[in-house]
Amino acid sequence: MRVRVAFIAAVLGVLGYEVAAQPYVGSIVEDISTPLAFPPDQDGLTCTGLVWNFRVDAPVLPGNIKQPEMRVHLNNLVLPDNDAFHIEIADTSGNVVETLDRAVLAGRSDIWTLSISSIAAEVSVFGCDALTGLAFEIDQIAFPFEDLELESLYGTSDLIETNSYTGADSDLVTESASSVARLSVIKDRTETYCTAFRIGPDLVQTSSHCISDETDFCETTQIWFDYHKNEFGLPITGQKVRCLEIVDSAAPTQADTTILRVHPEPHAAYKIASFTPDSPQEGDPLFVPQHPGGLPQKLSIADCVRQEDMRTQAHPNAYGHTCDTLRGSSGAPVFNLAGEVVGQHRAGHTNPEVTNCLNLATLPHLLDLSTGVTGQTTTASAEAC
Template sequence: MVYFRFVNTIVHRQSFWIGFLLAVLELTTAQGAELEAQRDGVIEAASYVTPDFSGDQNTNPAWQTEIEKLGSLYVRLRISADGVTPVEAVLRIRDRSGRLVREYTASDLLSRGSFWSAVVPGDYALVSLHASGSLQGFRLAIDQIAYQAHGGAPLSTVGIDEKEPIANYADDAVIARIERPVARLLFVEGGIPRTCTGFLIDTGELMTNNHCVNSQAACESALAIFGYQHDRGGLLHFGEQFECAKFQEERSSVELDYAALQLRGNPATIWGTLSLSGTDPAPTSGIFIVQHPAGEPKKISKKGCLVSAVPVDGRASETDFAHSCDTVGGSSGSPMFNASGDVIGLHHYGFGEGGDWSENRAIRMKRIVDELSHR
C-alpha cells in the first residue's frame, strides 16, 4: 500500500511562495507489516550563533534573534551550547504573542548537548539569552529549524469523513474523562519531523505505536502535548508539553506494534490515565477512537464506528481487529474505546488505495495486556 500526503505551501518573508511536497510511504503486508510514522513538515539548516562574549553583560537580553516561517503551524529549534557555565544565564523562547513557551538555564543547555526545543505554536519564535554577570566563554547555536504545514489526505476515511472536534462531546461524562490522557506526539526520525498520537497508561508512561517511536534517539526528540484541542467556542488551546525521557524497550513490541515511553514530569496528575482492557470487542459492536489526525487538534470518530472483524492478522497472526472508524495519517497510536471508556485497541493502520488490507486496523489490547503481564 502506498500513501501520499500533500502538504500546503508555506509563505516565507522574502515574499515568494515555496511549495513543497511531502510523500509518506506506508508499505504494508498482512504479515510483518512495515509502517512509517506520518511526516509532519521539513527541517532546514540554520546558522544562528551567539557572539564572542567578554566581560559582564550590561544589557539584557545579551543576545536575541527572531525566527519566522510564515504559514507554519509550529516551529522547533535544534539548539546546542558549549563552553564555560555562566553564573546566571537563561535562554527564553517566546511565541508571536510574547507568551513564554519554554525557559532553559545555561547549565541545562550545557548538560543536554544538541537537542530539539519545545514546540513553539505558530510561525514565529523569539529567542533571547539573558544573563547577570559574565558570559565569557559561553556559546550557543541554533543549527536546524523544523516547521509544519497543514496536511492530511483522507485515505483511511470510510465513506463520508465523520471525525468531529472532541468539544462536541464535552457533555458526555465518559468521553470527557477519557479524552484528557490522549496526546499529540511530535518527534524527529530519519531527519524528518513526524507526528503520531499517544496516551497515558501510568504516572508518566505513554503508549503509542512502535512504528512511531522505537529508539532512544527518537524518544529524545519527542514531545507529548496534552490538551491540544478546540473548546466549544472554537478557541484553540495549545496544551501542555512533556518531553520523552526514555524509550522502554522492555515494554515495547514490533510484532504487536506498541511502545511505552517514559515522560519527564508527572502529566498524569493533571491529565489522568486510561484503563487497558483484557477483553476483545465483539464483532459489529460500537466503539470510538480519540486521535490527533495529521497532527491536528484532538478529534473523535464515533459515528459509524464499528468493529468489522476480530481477530484478524496484523504484523503476526490474529494480533488485530478490523474497524470502520475514520482515521488519517497521524492517528497511529490512538486508543480505541468500548462504550465504558476502556481501551480495547491500539490503532496502527489505515487503509488506502490497493494493498493487502481493505479496512482500518487496531492491535487487540488483550494481546498487549497479556504480553505486558508476562513481562
C-alpha cells in the first residue's frame, strides 16, 4: 500500500493536479476609520423606546459584490447592571435580523452580528439602561465579493437551484435538502463559507477542515437554513442560528467530520438527517444539496453516482463520486435515493483544465460521531487529486 500511494502521488504530480479540501473565501473585513461609538452625546437622548439609531453602510466596490449581504462588528462591549436594554440589527427595509440583549452578550467583549441581507445595516439601541452603562463601538464590516473558484466539477456543471428540481424524486430531495444549511465564519479578516446539515434537535455537522481554530471558532460562526432563490430568482433566507460549541470532531485525515451545537434550536421544518452505515455501491445514484461559494442552495443530482479510480481507491476513509461541487460545498451530505446520508463531501480539485477528476466523500460508517467511531488513522492524504 505504501508503494502504491507513493506511485499515485507521483502520477498526480506529473499530471499537474492541484489538491484542495477547502472552504470558500467569499467576504472581506474592512475597518471603519472612525468607529461609531455608543453612547454618543447624551443631549436629546431619552430613556423611553428608541434611544439611538445609526445606519452603517458597506464600502461596496461596484461590480465586486455578488449579492447584498454584510455583517457588523461590535467591539469594547460594556453592559449595564440591569436588563432594560437591547440592540436591534435590521436591514434597510426595517426587517429585524436579530436582537442582542444580555442573554446573547453576557461575558463577551465583542460580537459579529448575523448577516444582514442589504448593503447597509440599521443598528438601534432601546431602553433606559442603555443610557446608564451600555457602551460599544462599531469598528468593522464584513461584506462579500465575487471570486468563485472552480473546484470539483466532473465534466460540465450540472448544478441547479435545489427548488427548481422537478424529477421523479423531487419530494424526497426537497425534504432531505431542508436539513442542509450554509455555514460561515470570520477569521483573519476574511469570511469563509462551508456547508453543514442538521443531525439532531440542536446539532449540525460539517467538515473538520472548515474549522480554522477550535478555540474561538464559534465566536464568529453563523448557520443559515433554507437559504435559496425564490420563483423570481431572488435570494431569501429562513432561520439564522449561531454556533454555541464544538461537540465532537474527527481529524481531516480521518473522518473529516465536526459536530456543532447551535442556538436557537432550528425550526421543526428543517429535517434532521438520518444516517445509514451502508456505503453506496459503484454506480449507485446520489444527490448532494450544498452551498457552493456561500450561494443560495444548489443541487447536484444529474450524473451524480459513486465511482472509483486509482486515485480515490488510495483513501480508505473515503470513496469517489461524480457529483458536482465547488469550494464551499465541503461538509455537504451525500444522500442516496432513500434520503439517507451515505457520505459527506470532503475534497475535490482546483485545476480548471481537468474536470474529469473524481471527488471524495467520507464513508458513512465514520460520520456518526455519537457512535464513538471517529475514523481510522491512515497515511493517505485526505484530498482527492
